[in-house]
Amino acid sequence: MNWLTITEVSHRLQVSDRTIRRYCQDHKLFIDTRKESSRPLEVNEKSLDTIKEIRAMYEQGWDRERVERRLNETKTKTIQINDAEKFELPATVGETLNEFKVIMLEMAKRQKAMEDYQEELLDTIHSLKKQIRDLEDKNNEDLTQIQATLSRLETYKEQSIWEKWFGKKRPSE
Numbered sequence: 001m002n003w004l005t006i007t008e009v010s011h012r013l014q015v016s017d018r019t020i021r022r023y024c025q026d027h028k029l030f031i032d033t034r035k036e037s038s039r040p041l042e043v044n045e046k047s048l049d050t051i052k053e054i055r056a057m058y059e060q061g062w063d064r065e066r067v068e069r070r071l072n073e074t075k076t077k078t079i080q081i082n083d084a085e086k087f088e089l090p091a092t093v094g095e096t097l098n099e100f101k102v103i104m105l106e107m108a109k110r111q112k113a114m115e116d117y118q119e120e121l122l123d124t125i126h127s128l129k130k131q132i133r134d135l136e137d138k139n140n141e142d143l144t145q146i147q148a149t150l151s152r153l154e155t156y157k158e159q160s161i162w163e164k165w166f167g168k169k170r171p172s173e
Contacts, residue, residue, distance in 0.1 A: 003034065003042040012048065015055060023054050026064055029077040030054075050075060 006024075010017045024031050024043065031051060032044035043051070050071075057067045156164065 002045040004045055004048075005040050005042055007040075009043050009048065009051065013051060013055065015051075019055075020051065023051055027054055027068065027071060030071045030075045032078040047078075 004012070006017050006020050009015075009020050013020070020043070021041070024033050024041065027050075031047045033041055033047075034044075035041050054067060054071070057070060062070075162168075
């Protein structure tokens with residue numbers, strides 16, 4: 001982009017500096033300007049045609065409101081952004097909507113991926129819970145078997161050697 005000072009614009013269009021400044025102030029939505037610290041007000045070279053049209057309308061005797069209405073009908077508005085922020089904005093509403101559409105589609109994809117991941121995590125959690133229940137059941141069965149074995153061992157321990165060998169009490173007892 002080529003930026004021109006008010007003086008340069010004035011010389012190119014052969015219009016006074018004061019008139020260019022007034023046009024920039026009165027019709028700032030249609031004339032792309034910038035003002036950086038310690039620099040004079042500058043006009044984007046692309047806005048020169050707009051300034052010429054504004055000049056021609058005033059020369060035909062139009063008032064400011066009529067010029068503004070005509071600009072609203074025929075020109076796109078400019079948006080002033082601080083250059084330090086380095087924003088790039090689409091030029092038209094259609095482009096803006098397309099950018100939003102792209103963003104929304106990307107967000108929808110990410111949302112779907114997150115939902116799929118959450119579903120996978122839930123399936124994993126349910127599987128782990130089932131494994132834990134199965135292990136608890138097996139441990140309970142093993143514990144029951146161990147207790148039964150201990151009970152038999154205690155009974156066996158209390159038996160005499162004769163009972164252990166022959167399975168019955170000695171006849172003299």
